[in-house]
Amino acid sequence: MPGLRTLALTVAVRGGAKWEDEARSGWSHCLEHLVFKGAGDMGARDIVERIEAEGGSLNASTGYERTSFEVRALHGSLPLAMQILSDLVFRPTLDPDEIEREKDVVAQEIAEAFDTPDDHVFEMAQTQAFDGQPLGRPILGSVASLKPITRASIGDWRARLYSPDRMVVAASGAVDETELLALAERWFGDQTATPAAAPDAPRFTGGDAALTRRIEQANIVFQLPAPSARDPSYAAARLMTEILGGGMASRLFQSAREERGLAYAIDAYHEPYEDAGLLGVYAGASADRAVELARVCAAEIRALAEGGPTAEELARAKAVMNAGLWMSDESPAARAGRAAAQVLIFGAPITSGVMAERTLAQTVDDIRAAAAASLVPRRAATAVLGPKAAAPAGAAFRAALFG
Missing domain, CATH: 3.30.830.10 (Metalloenzyme, LuxS/M16 peptidase-like)
Incomplete structure (x- = not known):
C-alpha cells in the first residue's frame, strides 16, 4: 500500500475449536494463550518487549475455524515480526508450570463469559444451533476439558493444529514482496506437516x-x-x-x-x-x-x-x-x-x-x-x-x- 509507514502481518491457521472432540474442547484457545508464555529463546516478557521496542503490537485470536496471530508494526519491522510469529507457532516453550497457571487464567475467562449476559446468551444459542457438535461447544472449553492438558498432550495438539500445510502468511502495508517471500522461506519453509483429520460437516439442529x-x-x-x-x-x-x-x-x-x-x-x-x-x-x-x-x-x-x-x-x-x-x-x-x-x-x-x-x-x-x-x-x-x-x-x- 504505497505511502504507508506501517505494516500488518498475519499468520492464520485453518484450525480451531471445530477440530476438537469433546474431550479436547477449548484446547485450541488455551494453546493460543500458552505460546505467549515463551517461544524460541524468548520468555513471555521478551516477546512483547521486542515487538514494542520497535513500536509494534502483537495479538492473537482463536475461532471455530481459524487461529490467527497478528503484528502491527512500523516499516522495517518485518524481519522481527516474522521471526516472532514463527517462534510462537512452531517453537513454543510450553512450560508445565505455565500450563497450570494458564488453566486458571482461562477458567477465569470462562467465568467472566458466564457472568456477562450478552456474551453467554450467544454461547447458549450456538449450543442449540449445533447441539452435540464442535460448533455447538464454547470456544473457551470448560474447566473439566482443560484439566487433563499436559506438556506432551498440548505439544501434540500444537503439531496437529499449527501444521504448515494449513497455514497462510499474509502481509499488507509497507511491505516489500521480495523480502516477505525470503523471510517466509526462512522462518516457515522447513516445517514438517502433521495432517489432521477433517471435521464432519456441521448440521443445524435447532x-x-x-x-x-x-x-x-x-x-x-x-x-x-x-x-x-x-x-x-x-x-x-x-x-x-x-x-x-x-x-x-x-x-x-x-x-x-x-x-x-x-x-x-x-x-x-x-x-x-x-x-x-x-x-x-x-x-x-x-x-x-x-x-x-x-x-x-x-x-x-x-x-x-x-x-x-x-x-x-x-x-x-x-x-x-x-x-x-x-x-x-x-x-x-x-x-x-x-x-x-x-x-x-x-x-x-x-x-x-x-x-x-x-x-x-x-x-x-x-x-x-x-x-x-x-x-x-x-x-x-x-x-x-x-x-x-x-x-x-x-x-x-x-x-x-x-x-
Whole structure:
C-alpha cells in the first residue's frame, strides 16, 4: 500500500475449536494463550518487549475455524515480526508450570463469559444451533476439558493444529514482496506437516434454551440456518441480513425500536462458516415485552422471505456493504486478515472489485430467496437469558415463524 509507514502481518491457521472432540474442547484457545508464555529463546516478557521496542503490537485470536496471530508494526519491522510469529507457532516453550497457571487464567475467562449476559446468551444459542457438535461447544472449553492438558498432550495438539500445510502468511502495508517471500522461506519453509483429520460437516439442529437470572434486561438471540462462506448465495444472504437488521435504517431497528420501543439494542448478523452458516438476531429487551419482540422479529423475517425487499432497501444495503468493503481496504490489518481467510477457504485471495461486483449483481428476488431458504428446514435456535417472564420468547419466535 504505497505511502504507508506501517505494516500488518498475519499468520492464520485453518484450525480451531471445530477440530476438537469433546474431550479436547477449548484446547485450541488455551494453546493460543500458552505460546505467549515463551517461544524460541524468548520468555513471555521478551516477546512483547521486542515487538514494542520497535513500536509494534502483537495479538492473537482463536475461532471455530481459524487461529490467527497478528503484528502491527512500523516499516522495517518485518524481519522481527516474522521471526516472532514463527517462534510462537512452531517453537513454543510450553512450560508445565505455565500450563497450570494458564488453566486458571482461562477458567477465569470462562467465568467472566458466564457472568456477562450478552456474551453467554450467544454461547447458549450456538449450543442449540449445533447441539452435540464442535460448533455447538464454547470456544473457551470448560474447566473439566482443560484439566487433563499436559506438556506432551498440548505439544501434540500444537503439531496437529499449527501444521504448515494449513497455514497462510499474509502481509499488507509497507511491505516489500521480495523480502516477505525470503523471510517466509526462512522462518516457515522447513516445517514438517502433521495432517489432521477433517471435521464432519456441521448440521443445524435447532432448539430452545432459557436461563433465568435476576437482571434488569432480557438478552435474546434467535438463529436460523444460512448460507456458508462457499455457498453461491452468500452475497444475497449478507445483503438480506443488512436489510433485516444491519443498521439504523434496517427493518428490525425501525419496527422494533423506533416504532414500538421494544428494545434499545437490536441487530441481525450472518455468521458464515466453511460449510454452514447462521442468520441471527440479537436484542436486549424488558422481560415483559420479550414475547412481543419475538413476534416482531419473526414477522420481519417472514416478510422478507415472502415479499422480498424494496428496490430502495436493496440499493441502500449494497451501498453500505460496498462502503464497508472499500473502507476495510484502507486498513493494512483488515486486508491481511481478509486475504489470509480467503486463501484458507477458497485457495486464493479475492479482489475487492470482484467482491463488490458480486454484491451489485444481487436482485430483489435473490434476497427474497435467501430469506426463504432460512425457513425451509423449519428449525430455529433460540436463547433467552434474563428474568423468568422473558423465557417464552423463544417459543413465541418459533410459533410466529412456522405456525
